[in-house]
Amino acid sequence: MELNARIPDGPIAEKWDRHRFEMKLVNPANKRKFKVIVVGTGLAGGSAAATLAELGYQVDCFCFQDSPRRAHSIAAQGGINAAKNYQNDGDSIYRLFYDTVKGGDFRAREANVYRLAQVSVNIIDQCVAQGVPFAREYGGTLSNRSFGGAQVSRTFYARGQTGQQLLLGAYQALERQIGLGAVKMFPRTEMLDLVVINGHARGIVIRDLLTGEVRAHAADAVVLATGGYGNVFYLSTNAKGSNVTATYRAYKKGAGFANPCFTQIHPTCIPVSGSYQSKLTLMSESLRNDGRVWVPVTAGDARRPQDIPEAERDYYLERRYPSFGNLVPRDVASRAAKQVCDAGRGVGPSKMSVFLDFADAIKRLGQKVVADRYGNLFDMYERIAGENPYETPMRIYPAVHYTMGGLWVDYNLMSTIPGLHVIGEANFSDHGANRLGASALMQGLADGYFILPYTIGDYLATAKQPAVTTDHPEFKKSIADVEAQTRRLLGINGKHTVDDFHRELGLVLWDHCGMGRTEAGLKKALGIIPEIRERFWREVRVPGTGAEFNQNIEKACRVADYLEFGELMCLDALTRDESCGGHFREEHQQPDGEAKRDDEHYAHSAVWEYTGQGQAPKLNKEPLAFEHVHLATRVYT
Numbered sequence: 001m002e003l004n005a006r007i008p009d010g011p012i013a014e015k016w017d018r019h020r021f022e023m024k025l026v027n028p029a030n031k032r033k034f035k036v037i038v039v040g041t042g043l044a045g046g047s048a049a050a051t052l053a054e055l056g057y058q059v060d061c062f063c064f065q066d067s068p069r070r071a072h073s074i075a076a077q078g079g080i081n082a083a084k085n086y087q088n089d090g091d092s093i094y095r096l097f098y099d100t101v102k103g104g105d106f107r108a109r110e111a112n113v114y115r116l117a118q119v120s121v122n123i124i125d126q127c128v129a130q131g132v133p134f135a136r137e138y139g140g141t142l143s144n145r146s147f148g149g150a151q152v153s154r155t156f157y158a159r160g161q162t163g164q165q166l167l168l169g170a171y172q173a174l175e176r177q178i179g180l181g182a183v184k185m186f187p188r189t190e191m192l193d194l195v196v197i198n199g200h201a202r203g204i205v206i207r208d209l210l211t212g213e214v215r216a217h218a219a220d221a222v223v224l225a226t227g228g229y230g231n232v233f234y235l236s237t238n239a240k241g242s243n244v245t246a247t248y249r250a251y252k253k254g255a256g257f258a259n260p261c262f263t264q265i266h267p268t269c270i271p272v273s274g275s276y277q278s279k280l281t282l283m284s285e286s287l288r289n290d291g292r293v294w295v296p297v298t299a300g301d302a303r304r305p306q307d308i309p310e311a312e313r314d315y316y317l318e319r320r321y322p323s324f325g326n327l328v329p330r331d332v333a334s335r336a337a338k339q340v341c342d343a344g345r346g347v348g349p350s351k352m353s354v355f356l357d358f359a360d361a362i363k364r365l366g367q368k369v370v371a372d373r374y375g376n377l378f379d380m381y382e383r384i385a386g387e388n389p390y391e392t393p394m395r396i397y398p399a400v401h402y403t404m405g406g407l408w409v410d411y412n413l414m415s416t417i418p419g420l421h422v423i424g425e426a427n428f429s430d431h432g433a434n435r436l437g438a439s440a441l442m443q444g445l446a447d448g449y450f451i452l453p454y455t456i457g458d459y460l461a462t463a464k465q466p467a468v469t470t471d472h473p474e475f476k477k478s479i480a481d482v483e484a485q486t487r488r489l490l491g492i493n494g495k496h497t498v499d500d501f502h503r504e505l506g507l508v509l510w511d512h513c514g515m516g517r518t519e520a521g522l523k524k525a526l527g528i529i530p531e532i533r534e535r536f537w538r539e540v541r542v543p544g545t546g547a548e549f550n551q552n553i554e555k556a557c558r559v560a561d562y563l564e565f566g567e568l569m570c571l572d573a574l575t576r577d578e579s580c581g582g583h584f585r586e587e588h589q590q591p592d593g594e595a596k597r598d599d600e601h602y603a604h605s606a607v608w609e610y611t612g613q614g615q616a617p618k619l620n621k622e623p624l625a626f627e628h629v630h631l632a633t634r635v636y637t
Helices: 015-022 043-055 093-103 110-130 162-180 245-252 285-289 316-320 330-345 359-365 367-385 440-463 473-492 498-513 519-539 551-575
Strands: 035-039 058-062 183-186 189-197 200-208 214-218 221-224 263-269 292-296 354-357 394-403 420-422 604-609 618-623
Touching: 015 110, 035 043, 035 200, 043 058, 043 162, 043 183, 043 440, 093 110, 110 162, 110 440, 162 183, 162 440, 189 214, 189 245, 189 473, 189 551, 200 221, 200 473, 214 473, 221 245, 221 440, 245 420, 245 551, 263 285, 263 330, 285 367, 292 316, 292 330, 316 330, 330 354, 330 394, 359 367, 367 394, 420 440, 473 519, 473 551, 498 519, 498 551, 519 551, 551 604
Parallel strands: 035 058, 035 221, 058 183, 221 420
Antiparallel strands: 189 200, 200 214, 263 394, 292 354, 354 394, 604 618
16 A cells, blocks of 8 residues: 655645645636535535535535534534634744644644644635624624633634534535535435545445435545544444444545544543433533533542532642643543542542533623523533533533544545545544644635645546446446345344444443553453454344335444444554553553653554455554654643
């Protein structure tokens, strides 16, 4: 597998501008001759499909929701980063670049991250022009707040529903192109295979989720914008439909999968309340601007939080990280919460949560100001937890959230399969081993609006592949393979539900490849997962038929992929014998409990290559060079 990152020459601040000039262009008259498939309609996919159609390309766009506006980007509540420096507090493109590389614990590619910081300043102008109702100061200027891993205020927000408002902007742009006939929209469809012809991505095979029909679609290039794979853990903050199938099936067709063990645990989630739960709910990181995190000093203290005096409270993030306080990066805050709970100082019925307290903010600012900033989040918490957070501190605990791993892409956002471009959370490129808060929306819109529209043109202008139709034998083979898997799953007729196996797999991954990982635990998981997979294919029961609306077969296909992908995650975590960001190998930690990297042996991206069913995948490595942000131990004190 060739890992040519295609990073342009020249000073880092000039690479993107120089690269845009040097790339080949498709002239306006020729753009309409090319068809591009975009899978996914979140911020990355929606913005990409709208922009490519605006440029003149034919676009076929697919999503498994009933409407593009229901994509999971809607759930990203807290804000979007941009290096505008409106607060005049020392921010800059370079500082955003620096914070992102450091926040990712030096496991991201510098050139991609710098470009992301550059492009960020254009995103806000684009979204304001679309009518996104960002919060504003009294005089009308855009407001900012802080997020973890930064000492400046660079996060633009719309109360606690920023993702929803940004998605509506991209959705409107997409719907305009649908109305003009430039985009053909295919809702309620799920991609189940990538079609590769002569080494190039030329189309996809989908299942119509309403009728069960399996169809093929051909194109000149394919764009995956299908999000992350956090639901492999069963309980996560993701929508239940979010899954790994599109990227994993592409991996099985030859696309390298990079750093699958890099999963993010978000510190600010409503704790698990029972085995009946199917997902977890995120409380936005923005709450840590005004909320203070604490636990009782004494283990086992069961008093109401209002009855515990200040002297008997441990504001442990403020104590351990005085410079950043409650706004340390997510991986740092998550591990700190786990440590105090493991020490017996957790709160709530399960003792596996900590307090997020707004009493000081309400006293300082008044309840109305706090409600204006976070009101919908407070309402959501009260409906779920049954407690009024204006009067009683929230209870929070870390949970699986974002995934930094994904399909490997070069500087042009193209995978190891020519013609297959991967954007947003589905790729691996920008966040290293830990994503800073408010950077997911930034990356999705940067990729879709400002990067892919340039780079995909370079591919289309140079690939010169012959026209193909869905009559090609590779399309027919892919359709046959998908239908065969469906028949196999429906024919097992076992006694256990798909959720039974998914829940079992998720618990294994949480215990052994979650917040803390050890060599012994990962080896144990690698022994258990194949056994679960074998039982799945022998004992699962998938009722219904394939020729109808059948969510059981949807889930079964996804869990079949998870049962293979979970093994790849554990193998990647075992192979990376260091701690970095969200990948915390307990054997490798500093005396104070922080992650201990091994830059001599692991300053690389681990890119896994599929070698065949039942065969061990091959590990390829892309070395990471740090010329502008020098390797150093992350310090937030």
